[in-house]
Every structure is written in C-alpha cells, then in structure tokens.
Amino acid sequence: MSAELHVAADRAALVADAADRLAAAIADAIAARGRALVAVTGGSVGIELLAALGERDVDWERLHVTWSDERYVAADSPDRNAVQAREALLDRVPIPADHVHELPAADGTTLDQAALRATSVLEWLGPVDVTLLGVGPDAHIASLFPGMPGVDEPGERVIAVRDSPKPPPERLSFTLGAIAASERTWLIVAGADKAESVRLALGDADAATAPVAHARGRVETLLLADAEAASLVA
Numbered sequence: 333m334s335a336e337l338h339v340a341a342d343r344a345a346l347v348a349d350a351a352d353r354l355a356a357a358i359a360d361a362i363a364a365r366g367r368a369l370v371a372v373t374g375g376s377v378g379i380e381l382l383a384a385l386g387e388r389d390v391d392w393e394r395l396h397v398t399w400s401d402e403r404y405v406a407a408d409s410p411d412r413n414a415v416q417a418r419e420a421l422l423d424r425v426p427i428p429a430d431h432v433h434e435l436p437a438a439d440g441t442t443l444d445q446a447a448l449r450a451t452s453v454l455e456w457l458g459p460v461d462v463t464l465l466g467v468g469p470d471a472h473i474a475s476l477f478p479g480m481p482g483v484d485e486p487g488e489r490v491i492a493v494r495d496s497p498k499p500p501p502e503r504l505s506f507t508l509g510a511i512a513a514s515e516r517t518w519l520i521v522a523g524a525d526k527a528e529s530v531r532l533a534l535g536d537a538d539a540a541t542a543p544v545a546h547a548r549g550r551v552e553t554l555l556l557a558d559a560e561a562a563s564l565v566a
C-alpha cells in the first residue's frame with residue numbers, strides 16, 4: 333500500500349504540520365512505551381522540521397534520537413546531519429546527552445566498520461517509533477539513490493554508501509528493510525523540483541528506479557508535501 337498523502341499550502345505550513353504531528357507521535361510513543369525513538373533525517377526540510385519541533389511541547393527527557401542516514405565525515409563537520417540537528421534543536425532542548433545516538437563519524441575506522449557499528453546500535457536501540465525521510469529530486473530517500481547498490485541491500489541494517497551522487501560521497505544509510513521496521517515512516521518534501529519524486533512515491537516504480545516508492549512503515553506511511561511538490565498528484 334503506498335503512502336498516505338497530506339498536502340500543505342506551502343513550505344511553512346508543511347513544516348508546522350509535520351512538527352505538530354511529530355510532537356503528537358512522540359507523546360503517543362512515550363504514553364505507550366515510556367520512551368520515544370525518532371530517526372531524523374538531513375536535508376533542508378528535515379532540519380527545518382527539527383527547529384520547529386523545538387517550539388512544541390515535548391517530554392525531552394524521554395525522547396531518543398538517531399539518524400536514518402548520515403554523512404561519513406568528521407564529527408564536527410558542518411556537513412554532518414548530526415551537527416546541523418544539534419544547531420537546529422538538540423543543543424537547545426534538555427534531551428539527555430546519552431539519548432542522542434549519532435551514526436559513526438569518519439574517525440579512522442573504515443566506512444564498512446562504521447556501518448557494522450551503526451547496525452549493532454540500531455539493533456540495541458530496538459524499534460524506531462518514527463523514521464523521518466527527506467526526498468531528493470531524483471527520488472532518493474535517506475542515502476539510498478536510484479541505480480546505486482544500496483537500494484537492493486537486504487535486512488534491517490545501516491549500510492555503507494560510496495560515490496553518493498549527492499555530496500559528500502561517503503555516507504551511512506538505513507536500508508529499505510530498516511525503514512520498513514519503523515512503526516511510522518514519514519516522507520517530508522517541499523518544492524516544485526520534487527514533484528516528479530512525489531508522483532513516483534505514489535506509483536509502483538521498482539526500488540532501483542525510485543527508492544521513495546518503497547518507503548514503508550509498519551503501521552503508518554505518510555507523504556507530507558507542500559502544494560508545489562504535490563502539483564502532479566493533487
């Protein structure tokens with residue numbers, strides 16, 4: 333079953349709606365299980381969402397955060413999704429430091445060793461309540477790019493990605509299986525340049541052509557788009 337589409341009037345309304353939804357989903361997870369685990373994403377919309385979440389009422393002490401993908405660069409690189417997330421949100425709210433589960437940074441270990449470490453941490457963390465995914469103009473999600481090997485990787489894992497068409501070239505990414513293991517998976521996308529990706533997201537293209545079409549959650553898969561990104565489907 334493809335994603336459930338929700339269209340907001342513009343980018344600002346999309347980010348506000350996504351932040352409201354995320355605050356509510358976090359509260360539901362905490363009520364049900366005593367904690368919430370959210371896999372956040374990079375990209376401009378993903379970071380704007382985190383900044384907006386900081387203005388919502390969230391039980392930060394019971395929130396855990398990890399990433400659905402990360403750039404394999406130095407820990408303090410401005411290219412790190414985690415650095416951008418800390419600036420936008422995590423350094424501004426009282427989330428316990430040991431609740432922020434960054435994917436490994438480039439620190440002398442190999443990218444493959446980093447992927448193995450990240451997979452074992454993901455297994456230790458247990459079920460993800462909400463996985464957030466931005467969407468590229470080429471229909472990529474996380475760091476799973478059309479025509480690249482990662483989209484075919486089996487299992488619920490974090491994999492090494494090389495030669496990423498979106499810089500930087502070395503990355504770590506949830507597999508489609510890891511994404512599908514999430515209770516809720518939300519695609520968040522804005523802008524006319526993403527309209528074809530949104531059309532593909534709601535279609536039946538294979539994963540190699542359109543990874544976005546294979547984003548799934550166990551109980552919920554949402555496609556949260558602004559009117560420009562949804563212009564070909566709504």
Ligand SMILES: O=C(O)[C@H](O)[C@@H](O)[C@H](O)[C@H](O)COP(=O)(O)O
Pocket residue numbers: 373374375376377378401402403413465466467468472473474475498
């Ligand atoms: O690490 C990354 O680059 C992101 O995870 C990537 O998947 C991003 O979410 C999309 O490319 C959308 O980015 P924009 O919202 O900036 O278009």
